[in-house]
Amino acid sequence: MERGHAVRRVIGPVPEAEDGAGNIPLVHRDIHGYRRAFRVGGSGPPLLLIHGLGDTSETWSHILHRLGRHHTVIAPDLLGHGESERPRADYAVAAYACGMRDLLGVLEVDRVSVVGHSLGAGVAMQFAYQFPERCERLVIVGGGGLGPEVHPLLRLAAGPGSEVALPLATSPPVRRALRLVAPVLRRTGGLGLGRHDFDYVLERCLALDSGEARQAFLRTLRAGVDLRGQVITMMDRSYLTAGLPTLIVWGKHDRVIPVRHAVKAHAAMPGSRLELFDDAGHFPHHDEPERFVSVLEDFLATTSPQEYDPVHWRRLLRRGRTDGPLYEEAVAAHPSSGS
Secondary structure, eight states: OOTTOSOOOTTSOOOOSOOTTSOOOEEEEEETTEEEEEEEEEOSSEEEEEOOTTOOGGGGHHHHHHHTTTSEEEEEEOTTSTTSOOOSOOOSHHHHHHHHHHHHHHTTOOOEEEEEETHHHHHHHHHHHHOGGGEEEEEEESOSSSOSOOOHHHHHHHSTTHHHHHHHHTSHHHHHHHHHHHHHHHHTTGGGTHHHHHHHHHHHHHTOOSHHHHHHHHHHHHTTEETTEEOOOSGGGGGGGTTSOEEEEEETTOSSSOTHHHHHHHHHSTTOEEEEETTOOSOHHHHSHHHHHHHHHHHHHHSOOOOOOHHHHHHHHHHOOOOOSOHHHHHHHSGGGOO
8 A cells, every 4th residue: 555545543543434324423633722523434545525615524424435445535524614613713725725734644644635525625726736745636526716706695695794694594583484485495596506505505504503603604704705706716726737637526507606617627727527417506426426426436546646746846836827728618518517
């Protein structure tokens, strides 16, 4: 087994067996004095899965045991999310990327393939940029940080007044009322989220039932989004993925982040693969889990891990951005995605 491809048990016993629900259970460790929750199980080369804004590692639970047949799967609850602590802290994607490095350090994992969904994809891209020597492959799923457009509800939540509006919207009476009117909202477009994403997004929003959870959510959101949309982008550094096997997965019915971001990213990232899921929204790993696992496992099996070369990295930086495949050509290859 290659160096870094074993999770050494220096932190004490970590449950490998699935629990009664078929999930890999959460374990907890303190890192920098903060309680962190994460799931780890399976065997083989390590695979780090990073969830999105307001979500938890539970989002991967129905596929972790399948991925764990050939990989050691590591799925954290990001700081401020799930069962991890919610301190007053830095919730920017760069800080999250450092947190992923430190978690891997605790587990004594040197190098890893990284899968990120939504915000987690932004963290995964930042991890690949900050720590190229530790990133073997990159998988972007409905990723943030690839363009300014994002669902209007997130732009509004990032604006002023959310500190007052969010506690009201997640209060017990409003939560009960929203669940009662959910069928009507679903039939009338699901607040612009569509049938694929409305129920899950609603449940994640209603889970913000404490002041600490809401504050962590707002700090994380505002680190990357304002009233005009997404603030941060990795597109200016996309050329640095040359030599890094990259897979882009997107649902064609994504109403949170438009699918045209996937097409633009594919055009800008040399050698990347693009997989569009016909019957999926913002959560293709929920809507088409069998295909998601199949596509991911094929990508992992048919690509060689990046071997970081600092000389090559410096050459890329000095050369800077160059014209890659035209966006129009990518749209022509995927005509239903360019709108």
